[in-house]
Amino acid sequence: MTAATKSKTNKVSTTPAMASSVLNTPETLEMILVQLDMRTILTVSVGAWLNLVTTSPSIQKALYFTPITESEGEPNEKTLNPLLKEEFPPMFPPKDSSSYDGFDFSDFK
Template sequence: MDTPEILEMILAGTDMRTLLTSAQRVCRNWASLIRNSRSIQKTLFFIPIKDSEWGIGQKIPNPLLMETFASFFPTKNRPDSYQFDFSDLVMTRDASTLAQFIRADASWRKMLVQQPPISKIGLFHISYEIGGDSAESASILVSLQPARRPDSKVW
């Protein structure tokens, strides 16, 4: 296709899984366009969008991460207290799937959890005790820079 703008619009409307797997294998031009298009990279949750590009206060969770790591994402019908069961994760079902997920260059490692990205992570803990109830909270700001191990490699 000689008109990259039209191809970019078509690919931007393609589902994430196809963009990450099949579409990049069509040809080098498609792979390059997917890697270098800011709009497609935003669609794939690789680079952040600004609140001004989105509905104010509206947050969209990454659908691929929600599907892949379902037990990590809250649902309306789940109780407030929840134990994560890692055996529910697709990656734990067989060795070949696990190998795909733990690769250092696995695409999910670079993805944002939601768009626009979170800016703060908080924890709220309530204790119910005989001597009286108590509540504690804490929060930390989130960096959009990749997390680095002590040996300077990206996690």
């Protein structure tokens, strides 16, 4: 019996053992995780996956923990961390700053 079998509708069926094998292979898991949104990567970073998330350069870059070098991206292009921008909108003014009143630091006394 093969690892994956095709049903009559040409869908590949998987078994729990196959899924476990994929998720326990660091290289494959890394390729999957780097495609996910930041919030999901951070919330699944427990147990055995934590080591992969903390040591993988590509995942670290996807989480904005490590800068992207000029050879890997657009030179001089700065991208704001979307998760921080979402969670702390007053800290990230809109591009059209004419409608922005500024962040009020008076609450931090």
